[in-house]
Amino acid sequence: MEYLLRRLLWTLPVLLGVLTLVFFLLHLVPGDPVDVMLGENALPADRALMRAELGLDRPLATQYVDFLRRTLSGDLGTSFGSRRPVTHEIAERLPATMELMLGAMAVAFALAFPLGIVAALHHGRWPDHVASFFALLGVAIPNFWLGPLLILLFAVHLDWLPVNERGGLEHLVLPAITLGTALAALLSRMTHTSLVEVLGEDYIRTARAKGVPERTVVARHALRNAAIPVVTVAGLQVGALLSGAIVTESIFDWPGLGSLLLEGIYGRNYPLVQGCVLVIAITYIAINLATDLVYGWLDPRIRQE
Amino acid sequence: MNGRGTQGARRLWILLALLGLGFLAPGLLAPWIAPHDPFALDLALSLAPPSAAYPLGHDEQGAGIFSRLIYGARISLMVGLAAVTVSAVIGVLLGLVAGYLGGWVDLFLMRLVDVFLAFPGLLLAIALVAVMGPGLTNVIIALSALGWTAFARLARGQVLAVRAEEHVLAAQALGAGAWRVMLRHILPNILAPLLVQASFAIAAAILAEATLSFLGLGAPPGTPSWGAMLSDGKHVLLEAPHVSIPPGAAIMGVVLAFNMLGDTLGDLLDPKRKR
Numbered sequence A: 001m002e003y004l005l006r007r008l009l010w011t012l013p014v015l016l017g018v019l020t021l022v023f024f025l026l027h028l029v030p031g032d033p034v035d036v037m038l039g040e041n042a043l044p045a046d047r048a049l050m051r052a053e054l055g056l057d058r059p060l061a062t063q064y065v066d067f068l069r070r071t072l073s074g075d076l077g078t079s080f081g082s083r084r085p086v087t088h089e090i091a092e093r094l095p096a097t098m099e100l101m102l103g104a105m106a107v108a109f110a111l112a113f114p115l116g117i118v119a120a121l122h123h124g125r126w127p128d129h130v131a132s133f134f135a136l137l138g139v140a141i142p143n144f145w146l147g148p149l150l151i152l153l154f155a156v157h158l159d160w161l162p163v164n165e166r167g168g169l170e171h172l173v174l175p176a177i178t179l180g181t182a183l184a185a186l187l188s189r190m191t192h193t194s195l196v197e198v199l200g201e202d203y204i205r206t207a208r209a210k211g212v213p214e215r216t217v218v219a220r221h222a223l224r225n226a227a228i229p230v231v232t233v234a235g236l237q238v239g240a241l242l243s244g245a246i247v248t249e250s251i252f253d254w255p256g257l258g259s260l261l262l263e264g265i266y267g268r269n270y271p272l273v274q275g276c277v278l279v280i281a282i283t284y285i286a287i288n289l290a291t292d293l294v295y296g297w298l299d300p301r302i303r304q305e
Numbered sequence B: 001m002n003g004r005g006t007q008g009a010r011r012l013w014i015l016l017a018l019l020g021l022g023f024l025a026p027g028l029l030a031p032w033i034a035p036h037d038p039f040a041l042d043l044a045l046s047l048a049p050p051s052a053a054y055p056l057g058h059d060e061q062g063a064g065i066f067s068r069l070i071y072g073a074r075i076s077l078m079v080g081l082a083a084v085t086v087s088a089v090i091g092v093l094l095g096l097v098a099g100y101l102g103g104w105v106d107l108f109l110m111r112l113v114d115v116f117l118a119f120p121g122l123l124l125a126i127a128l129v130a131v132m133g134p135g136l137t138n139v140i141i142a143l144s145a146l147g148w149t150a151f152a153r154l155a156r157g158q159v160l161a162v163r164a165e166e167h168v169l170a171a172q173a174l175g176a177g178a179w180r181v182m183l184r185h186i187l188p189n190i191l192a193p194l195l196v197q198a199s200f201a202i203a204a205a206i207l208a209e210a211t212l213s214f215l216g217l218g219a220p221p222g223t224p225s226w227g228a229m230l231s232d233g234k235h236v237l238l239e240a241p242h243v244s245i246p247p248g249a250a251i252m253g254v255v256l257a258f259n260m261l262g263d264t265l266g267d268l269l270d271p272k273r274k275r
Helices: A002-028 A033-038 A044-054 A060-072 A086-121 A126-140 A143-157 A169-199 A202-209 A214-236 A238-252 A257-266 A270-298 A300-304 B003-033 B065-101 B103-117 B123-132 B136-162 B166-173 B178-214 B226-235 B245-269
Strands: none
Touching: A002 A060, A002 A270, A002 B103, A002 B123, A033 A044, A086 A126, A086 A169, A086 A214, A086 A238, A086 A257, A086 A270, A126 A169, A126 B245, A143 A169, A143 A238, A143 B178, A143 B226, A143 B245, A169 A214, A169 A238, A202 A214, A214 A238, A214 A270, A238 A257, A238 A270, A238 B123, A257 A270, A257 B123, A270 B123, B003 B065, B003 B245, B065 B103, B065 B136, B065 B178, B065 B226, B065 B245, B103 B136, B123 B136, B123 B178, B136 B178, B166 B178, B178 B226, B178 B245, B226 B245
16 A cells, blocks of 8 residues: 555656646747747737737746646647647547557567567577567567558558558558567567576476476466566556557558647647647556556565565 | 677677678768769659669659668768767766765656656657757757666666775775766766667667658658658558668668667676676
8 A cells, every 4th residue: 555655656746747848848849839830921819819828928937837737627728720629639539549559469469478488488499599580670670661561561462451541350450560569579578588587497397396297387387477577568668559659550540649649740739739748648657657556466575665 | 708708799790890881881981882862853763663773763753762771871870879979978977966966866867767758759759859840950859858868767777886886985085076986987887888778779769760750750851861761652652662661671770780789788798697
């Protein structure tokens, strides 16, 4: 309980820092953000209206306090293009991003466990080297290259899978592979290292000495323990997925939060950009917090630290 | 040196040679070794396939892809080195100060690191470039704003490990000032892990520049950046895949090489990993 409280309290200053940074984003716009958004030929009345709407006509400290108050009460401002609340636009796009991330997670685990297990069971021999090479490749391959290559192969040449719209499961396959490959590579390396370490433990030797079949030793005794750090890293890597989703969504025209952010950037719709950045960062903080808490619950040693 | 060490050293030299020949040399020598002007546009040759004179064919504007690829190495190299240099200088200085002084300074600086790390992956860089406007200088600023945290954390941790060693205590006892102790007695002893980190950071910065340029937030249109080349190729993927394949392969090769360099340096420099 004390661990939980401490961990929660730890998050508060970070949250405040994130809000502060996002607030100052708008003030990093070179020149006058109103000019940038409306163009230099805008009418003075329109200009004054937008300045008032963004609160830019008030002192910085007032703007800051007001921004904190509004954001904490769940108001992220109004999107310029549609004149709708930013929160509504984000809420519409969030499910698509969640679907993409879950798909990518599934791809990552489906690839990482078999690769990592094979590599660990043949440690130092050729299956290990092949798996390690794929892992290195998977981390280095840019997802904005992998995506088009997958489209070219599976959607154009082989015509197996559809591309460029959200729909049934078959629409999810290519974007999920594109987003999940880097994570798969990382997790397969983790599985490999973790399993090699666990297989050297005394209780594995005991199980083998008792005459437990090798399959059961690996599946029941080793893998369960080896999986704990892998699952933790997967949780902490959700951030990389969140940020990778921005690129993946732009390749596949996936109507998620990432493409919404890019629409905001290309349209100089700063409230929308601020809102998306804030929601993505807070989601990330929440997932990290959840991962830490679950890990602390699984492994009592963490709580003692 | 044991067997593994020699093997590691050999691997290091092979990697450095590959990196030099495949990336650094083309990057530095681009104006002399590129067979054609990367900015020479000829719409008559738009999307023309590879030929003897133009080994990788032409892009949509009719520029030679091979020459643009060579010039692209220069941009990746420049952005990667600049961003990592700025990140490392800022990060290491703050990390040294946090680790050496401890107390409130440490607490504040490390919470600041936490705040920057609360933005997943490239999000903060994307947001910064989005408001500052595209361009390679802004990309370098954004990537440095992102990159310093890793160096700061690493340097701080290393300082904590070295701070109580006898040669540091001796320097303090002899009346050396804080900066002198940090820069002359601590920094040289923590350089090895920082070098390993720098190698990984260059890979990450090159990938990040390519990502930002791919999204249209990095290099201005027409610049032969690998990411921008991929972005141009995206529109003509179906009729001319030869536009997209070379820059992507180049990015992957360089990122792979710097990651492997980091791994190898780590093996060679860290006595604990050299079992």
